[in-house]
Amino acid sequence: MDTVYNIQGAKHDLEEEQRWVDDEKEYLHAIVNLPSWDTTYGPTYSAEPSSWRLVKKTGAEKEEVVFTIQGVIEGKELPPVFEDLKIARNKAFFLHQSLMLSGLGTTTFEESLSALTKIWTVFGRQFPEGRLMPWQAGVSAFGGAGTLTLSNRYFTKKSEAGQMQGVPFPSNVDPKKILTKMLNPSLIHTAENNVQYVIRHSDLGRNFQYTPADPQHFRIGDIVEVQFSVVVYKMRTDYYVFKPMLYSIALLDAKWGNDLALCRASITPSPAPTQPLKRKIGYAVVTNATVCAQQGEPMDGIAEQGGGVEGEAERKRAKTAEDESKVSGGLAQMRLA
Structure with missing residues:
Protein backbone atom coordinates (compact mmCIF):
# COMPACT_ATOMS: atom_id res chain seq x y z
CA MET A 1 0.00 0.00 0.00
CA ASP A 2 1.29 3.47 -0.88
CA THR A 3 1.21 5.15 2.53
CA VAL A 4 1.85 8.67 1.25
CA TYR A 5 -1.18 8.84 -1.06
CA ASN A 6 -4.26 10.53 0.38
CA ILE A 7 -6.66 7.69 -0.41
CA GLN A 8 -9.65 9.12 1.44
CA GLY A 9 -9.31 12.59 -0.07
CA ALA A 10 -8.91 11.25 -3.60
CA LYS A 11 -11.75 8.75 -3.08
CA HIS A 12 -14.12 11.55 -2.04
CA ASP A 13 -13.31 13.55 -5.19
CA LEU A 14 -13.53 10.47 -7.40
CA GLU A 15 -17.02 9.70 -6.05
CA GLU A 16 -18.04 13.26 -6.88
CA GLU A 17 -16.90 12.74 -10.48
CA GLN A 18 -18.78 9.44 -10.70
CA ARG A 19 -22.07 11.09 -9.70
CA TRP A 20 -22.19 13.21 -12.85
CA VAL A 21 -23.69 11.32 -15.77
CA ASP A 22 -23.52 12.23 -19.44
CA ASP A 23 -26.47 10.73 -21.31
CA GLU A 24 -24.37 10.30 -24.44
CA LYS A 25 -21.80 8.09 -22.73
CA GLU A 26 -21.93 4.37 -22.04
CA TYR A 27 -21.02 3.69 -18.41
CA LEU A 28 -19.75 0.19 -17.84
CA HIS A 29 -21.29 -0.28 -14.39
CA ALA A 30 -24.77 0.65 -15.63
CA ILE A 31 -25.05 -1.61 -18.67
CA VAL A 32 -25.37 -5.00 -17.02
CA ASN A 33 -28.04 -3.65 -14.69
CA LEU A 34 -30.33 -2.94 -17.64
CA PRO A 35 -33.19 -5.42 -18.25
CA SER A 36 -32.15 -7.97 -20.89
CA TRP A 37 -28.88 -6.17 -21.45
CA ASP A 38 -27.41 -9.20 -23.21
CA THR A 39 -30.05 -8.99 -25.94
CA THR A 40 -29.26 -5.31 -26.59
CA TYR A 41 -25.49 -5.75 -26.36
CA GLY A 42 -23.51 -8.66 -27.70
CA PRO A 43 -20.28 -9.80 -29.38
CA THR A 44 -19.81 -9.67 -33.12
CA TYR A 45 -16.93 -10.40 -35.47
CA SER A 46 -15.15 -7.48 -37.15
CA ALA A 47 -12.85 -8.00 -40.12
CA GLU A 48 -11.06 -4.64 -39.75
CA PRO A 49 -9.02 -5.54 -37.85
CA SER A 50 -9.73 -9.22 -37.32
CA SER A 51 -11.32 -9.36 -33.85
CA TRP A 52 -14.53 -9.76 -31.87
CA ARG A 53 -16.15 -6.60 -30.46
CA LEU A 54 -19.01 -5.77 -28.13
CA VAL A 55 -21.68 -3.92 -30.12
CA LYS A 56 -25.02 -2.31 -29.43
CA LYS A 57 -27.80 -3.61 -31.64
CA THR A 58 -30.03 -0.80 -32.88
CA GLY A 59 -32.27 -2.21 -35.55
CA ALA A 60 -30.26 -3.49 -38.49
CA GLU A 61 -27.21 -1.45 -37.52
CA LYS A 62 -24.49 -2.39 -35.11
CA GLU A 63 -22.34 0.14 -33.27
CA GLU A 64 -19.23 -0.72 -31.30
CA VAL A 65 -19.69 0.09 -27.62
CA VAL A 66 -17.19 2.58 -26.20
CA PHE A 67 -17.31 2.54 -22.41
CA THR A 68 -16.53 5.40 -20.03
CA ILE A 69 -15.04 4.94 -16.57
CA GLN A 70 -13.42 7.24 -14.00
CA GLY A 71 -10.54 6.22 -11.78
CA VAL A 72 -7.12 7.08 -10.39
CA ILE A 73 -3.92 6.38 -12.33
CA GLU A 74 -1.99 3.76 -10.38
CA GLY A 75 0.39 2.64 -13.10
CA LYS A 76 1.21 3.70 -16.64
CA GLU A 77 3.40 3.00 -19.63
CA LEU A 78 2.70 5.91 -21.91
CA PRO A 79 4.57 7.70 -24.70
CA PRO A 80 6.47 9.67 -25.85
CA VAL A 81 9.12 7.22 -27.05
CA PHE A 82 12.52 8.87 -26.70
CA GLU A 83 14.88 5.89 -26.65
CA ASP A 84 15.53 2.90 -28.86
CA LEU A 85 13.24 0.14 -27.61
CA LYS A 86 15.85 -2.58 -28.15
CA ILE A 87 13.36 -5.02 -29.60
CA ALA A 88 13.53 -7.21 -32.68
CA ARG A 89 11.40 -6.03 -35.58
CA ASN A 90 9.43 -9.28 -35.58
CA LYS A 91 8.40 -8.47 -31.98
CA ALA A 92 7.34 -4.89 -32.68
CA PHE A 93 3.69 -5.91 -32.99
CA PHE A 94 3.50 -6.44 -29.22
CA LEU A 95 4.61 -2.91 -28.31
CA HIS A 96 1.82 -0.97 -26.62
CA GLN A 97 0.90 1.90 -24.35
CA SER A 98 -1.03 1.05 -21.21
CA LEU A 99 -2.73 2.46 -18.13
CA MET A 100 -3.71 0.85 -14.82
CA LEU A 101 -6.70 2.42 -13.06
CA SER A 102 -7.70 2.08 -9.42
CA GLY A 103 -11.20 2.86 -8.19
CA LEU A 104 -10.03 3.25 -4.56
CA GLY A 105 -12.86 0.92 -3.56
CA THR A 106 -15.66 3.14 -4.87
CA THR A 107 -18.93 1.33 -5.50
CA THR A 108 -19.19 2.50 -9.11
CA PHE A 109 -15.73 1.23 -10.02
CA GLU A 110 -16.19 -2.14 -8.31
CA GLU A 111 -19.52 -2.59 -10.11
CA SER A 112 -17.75 -1.80 -13.38
CA LEU A 113 -15.24 -4.58 -12.76
CA SER A 114 -18.09 -7.01 -12.03
CA ALA A 115 -19.79 -5.93 -15.25
CA LEU A 116 -16.63 -6.59 -17.22
CA THR A 117 -16.46 -10.11 -15.82
CA LYS A 118 -20.05 -10.74 -16.97
CA ILE A 119 -19.19 -9.43 -20.44
CA TRP A 120 -16.19 -11.79 -20.54
CA THR A 121 -18.60 -14.66 -19.81
CA VAL A 122 -20.79 -13.65 -22.75
CA PHE A 123 -17.79 -13.54 -25.08
CA GLY A 124 -16.72 -16.97 -23.87
CA ARG A 125 -19.76 -18.55 -25.54
CA GLN A 126 -18.48 -17.45 -28.96
CA PHE A 127 -15.64 -19.99 -28.82
CA PRO A 128 -15.16 -23.62 -27.82
CA GLU A 129 -15.27 -23.99 -24.06
CA GLY A 130 -11.99 -23.13 -22.39
CA ARG A 131 -10.52 -21.38 -25.44
CA LEU A 132 -11.05 -17.81 -24.17
CA MET A 133 -8.22 -17.00 -21.78
CA PRO A 134 -9.32 -16.07 -18.23
CA TRP A 135 -9.65 -12.41 -17.33
CA GLN A 136 -9.79 -10.86 -13.89
CA ALA A 137 -9.24 -7.49 -12.22
CA GLY A 138 -5.99 -6.65 -10.49
CA VAL A 139 -5.41 -5.65 -6.88
CA SER A 140 -4.60 -2.03 -6.04
CA ALA A 141 -1.68 -0.83 -3.94
CA PHE A 142 -3.92 2.13 -3.01
CA GLY A 143 -5.88 0.26 -0.35
CA GLY A 144 -6.24 -3.19 -1.91
CA ALA A 145 -9.33 -2.51 -4.05
CA GLY A 146 -9.69 -3.62 -7.69
CA THR A 147 -7.78 -2.28 -10.69
CA LEU A 148 -8.39 -2.25 -14.43
CA THR A 149 -5.55 -2.34 -16.96
CA LEU A 150 -6.20 -0.96 -20.44
CA SER A 151 -3.84 -0.91 -23.40
CA ASN A 152 -3.52 -0.23 -27.11
CA ARG A 153 -0.85 -1.53 -29.47
CA TYR A 154 1.21 0.83 -31.60
CA PHE A 155 0.90 -1.41 -34.67
CA THR A 156 -1.68 -3.50 -36.51
CA LYS A 157 -0.80 -6.50 -38.64
CA LYS A 158 -1.47 -5.79 -42.31
CA SER A 159 -2.81 -9.31 -42.68
CA GLU A 160 -5.55 -8.41 -40.17
CA ALA A 161 -6.13 -4.78 -41.14
CA GLY A 162 -8.45 -5.37 -44.11
CA GLN A 163 -9.03 -2.02 -45.84
CA MET A 164 -7.67 0.04 -42.95
CA GLN A 165 -5.11 2.65 -43.96
CA GLY A 166 -1.90 3.61 -42.22
CA VAL A 167 -1.60 7.02 -40.55
CA PRO A 168 1.47 8.86 -39.20
CA PHE A 169 2.35 8.65 -35.52
CA PRO A 170 1.47 11.83 -33.62
CA SER A 171 4.54 13.97 -32.96
CA ASN A 172 3.93 13.89 -29.19
CA VAL A 173 4.01 10.07 -29.28
CA ASP A 174 6.97 9.47 -31.59
CA PRO A 175 9.03 12.70 -31.58
CA LYS A 176 12.27 10.98 -32.63
CA LYS A 177 10.64 8.72 -35.25
CA ILE A 178 11.71 5.59 -33.38
CA LEU A 179 8.33 3.90 -33.86
CA THR A 180 8.09 5.14 -37.43
CA LYS A 181 11.35 3.39 -38.28
CA MET A 182 9.91 0.12 -36.97
CA LEU A 183 7.16 0.05 -39.59
CA ASN A 184 7.68 -2.75 -42.08
CA PRO A 185 5.77 -4.52 -44.85
CA SER A 186 3.83 -6.58 -42.32
CA LEU A 187 2.89 -3.79 -39.87
CA ILE A 188 1.01 -0.50 -40.13
CA HIS A 189 -0.05 2.18 -37.67
CA THR A 190 -3.78 2.93 -38.00
CA ALA A 191 -6.18 5.46 -36.50
CA GLU A 192 -7.35 2.74 -34.10
CA ASN A 193 -3.81 2.51 -32.67
CA ASN A 194 -3.94 6.17 -31.63
CA VAL A 195 -4.92 7.19 -28.09
CA GLN A 196 -6.42 10.63 -27.52
CA TYR A 197 -5.03 12.67 -24.60
CA VAL A 198 -6.99 15.67 -23.28
CA ILE A 199 -7.36 17.93 -20.24
CA ARG A 200 -10.81 18.89 -19.02
CA HIS A 201 -11.57 22.48 -18.08
CA SER A 202 -14.82 23.65 -16.52
CA ASP A 203 -16.49 26.59 -14.81
CA LEU A 204 -18.74 26.45 -11.75
CA GLY A 205 -21.63 25.31 -13.92
CA ARG A 206 -19.62 22.28 -15.05
CA ASN A 207 -19.69 23.37 -18.67
CA PHE A 208 -16.81 21.21 -19.77
CA GLN A 209 -14.24 22.07 -22.36
CA TYR A 210 -11.41 19.81 -23.46
CA THR A 211 -8.00 20.78 -24.81
CA PRO A 212 -5.30 18.50 -26.24
CA ALA A 213 -2.63 17.23 -23.86
CA ASP A 214 0.73 15.54 -24.24
CA PRO A 215 0.98 11.97 -22.91
CA GLN A 216 3.71 12.90 -20.43
CA HIS A 217 1.31 15.31 -18.70
CA PHE A 218 -0.38 12.44 -16.82
CA ARG A 219 0.90 11.37 -13.40
CA ILE A 220 0.36 8.59 -10.87
CA GLY A 221 -2.47 9.64 -8.54
CA ASP A 222 -4.34 11.82 -11.07
CA ILE A 223 -8.11 11.38 -11.37
CA VAL A 224 -8.94 10.64 -15.00
CA GLU A 225 -11.78 9.56 -17.24
CA VAL A 226 -11.01 6.81 -19.71
CA GLN A 227 -12.83 5.57 -22.80
CA PHE A 228 -12.29 2.06 -24.08
CA SER A 229 -13.87 -0.85 -25.90
CA VAL A 230 -13.87 -4.60 -25.26
CA VAL A 231 -11.98 -6.66 -27.85
CA VAL A 232 -11.10 -10.33 -28.27
CA TYR A 233 -8.15 -11.35 -30.46
CA LYS A 234 -7.15 -14.77 -31.69
CA MET A 235 -3.71 -15.83 -30.54
CA ARG A 236 -1.22 -17.82 -32.61
CA THR A 237 -2.61 -20.96 -31.03
CA ASP A 238 -6.30 -21.82 -30.98
CA TYR A 239 -6.82 -19.63 -27.93
CA TYR A 240 -8.31 -16.15 -27.64
CA VAL A 241 -7.46 -13.18 -25.41
CA PHE A 242 -9.93 -10.69 -23.91
CA LYS A 243 -8.69 -7.14 -23.46
CA PRO A 244 -10.04 -3.65 -22.73
CA MET A 245 -8.68 -1.45 -25.56
CA LEU A 246 -7.69 2.08 -24.57
CA TYR A 247 -8.98 4.92 -26.78
CA SER A 248 -8.75 8.12 -24.74
CA ILE A 249 -7.61 9.58 -21.40
CA ALA A 250 -9.01 12.83 -20.01
CA LEU A 251 -7.37 14.48 -17.01
CA LEU A 252 -10.10 15.52 -14.57
CA ASP A 253 -8.13 16.46 -11.45
CA ALA A 254 -4.35 16.71 -11.02
CA LYS A 255 -4.45 17.74 -7.35
CA TRP A 256 -3.90 14.30 -5.85
CA GLY A 257 -1.19 13.41 -8.32
CA ASN A 258 0.66 16.63 -7.48
CA ASP A 259 0.27 16.01 -3.73
CA LEU A 260 1.62 12.47 -4.13
CA ALA A 261 4.67 13.72 -6.04
CA LEU A 262 5.39 16.34 -3.35
CA CYS A 263 5.03 13.78 -0.55
CA ARG A 264 7.35 11.32 -2.25
CA ALA A 265 9.91 14.04 -2.89
CA SER A 266 9.86 15.14 0.76
CA ILE A 267 10.58 11.65 2.10
CA THR A 268 13.25 10.74 -0.44
CA PRO A 269 16.59 10.86 1.42
CA SER A 270 19.21 13.20 0.02
CA PRO A 271 22.49 11.55 -0.90
CA ALA A 272 25.11 11.77 1.87
CA PRO A 273 27.82 14.39 1.25
CA THR A 274 31.04 12.87 0.05
CA GLN A 275 34.61 13.90 0.79
CA PRO A 276 36.82 14.58 -2.24
CA LEU A 277 39.34 11.80 -2.80
CA LYS A 278 42.99 12.58 -2.26
CA ARG A 279 45.36 11.74 -5.06
CA LYS A 280 49.02 12.11 -5.96
CA ILE A 281 49.73 13.17 -9.50
CA GLY A 282 52.98 13.96 -11.32
CA TYR A 283 56.56 12.91 -11.82
CA ALA A 284 59.92 13.80 -10.25
CA VAL A 285 61.28 15.82 -13.14
CA VAL A 286 65.06 16.10 -13.50
CA THR A 287 66.03 19.45 -15.01
Missing part, protein backbone atom coordinates in the same frame (compact mmCIF):
# COMPACT_ATOMS: atom_id res chain seq x y z
CA ASN A 288 69.18 20.39 -16.91
CA ALA A 289 70.34 22.47 -13.94
CA THR A 290 70.09 19.45 -11.65
CA VAL A 291 72.01 17.27 -14.07
CA CYS A 292 74.77 19.85 -14.39
CA ALA A 293 75.00 20.24 -10.62
CA GLN A 294 75.31 16.48 -10.19
CA GLN A 295 78.18 16.47 -12.72
CA GLY A 296 79.89 19.44 -11.11
CA GLU A 297 79.25 21.63 -14.16
CA PRO A 298 77.76 25.03 -13.41
CA MET A 299 74.83 26.21 -15.52
CA ASP A 300 74.44 29.96 -15.50
CA GLY A 301 75.51 30.00 -11.88
CA ILE A 302 72.40 28.25 -10.63
CA ALA A 303 74.05 24.99 -9.60
CA GLU A 304 77.08 26.68 -8.05
CA GLN A 305 75.03 29.11 -5.97
CA GLY A 306 72.42 26.52 -5.04
CA GLY A 307 69.76 29.06 -5.88
CA GLY A 308 66.51 29.02 -7.79
CA VAL A 309 63.74 26.45 -7.69
CA GLU A 310 66.05 23.51 -8.39
CA GLY A 311 68.51 24.50 -5.65
CA GLU A 312 65.73 24.85 -3.10
CA ALA A 313 64.38 21.41 -4.07
CA GLU A 314 67.84 19.91 -3.60
CA ARG A 315 68.15 21.35 -0.08
CA LYS A 316 64.72 19.98 0.88
CA ARG A 317 65.59 16.51 -0.38
CA ALA A 318 68.88 16.56 1.52
CA LYS A 319 67.15 17.66 4.71
CA THR A 320 64.51 14.91 4.32
CA ALA A 321 67.24 12.28 3.80
CA GLU A 322 69.09 13.51 6.90
CA ASP A 323 65.91 13.36 9.00
CA GLU A 324 65.12 9.86 7.76
CA SER A 325 68.69 8.77 8.63
CA LYS A 326 68.33 10.07 12.17
CA VAL A 327 64.97 8.33 12.62
CA SER A 328 66.35 5.06 11.26
CA GLY A 329 69.38 5.29 13.58
CA GLY A 330 67.19 6.00 16.57
CA LEU A 331 64.93 3.02 15.83
CA ALA A 332 68.02 0.78 15.46
CA GLN A 333 69.30 1.86 18.85
CA MET A 334 65.89 1.20 20.44
CA ARG A 335 65.83 -2.33 19.00
CA LEU A 336 69.37 -3.01 20.25
CA ALA A 337 68.45 -1.80 23.69
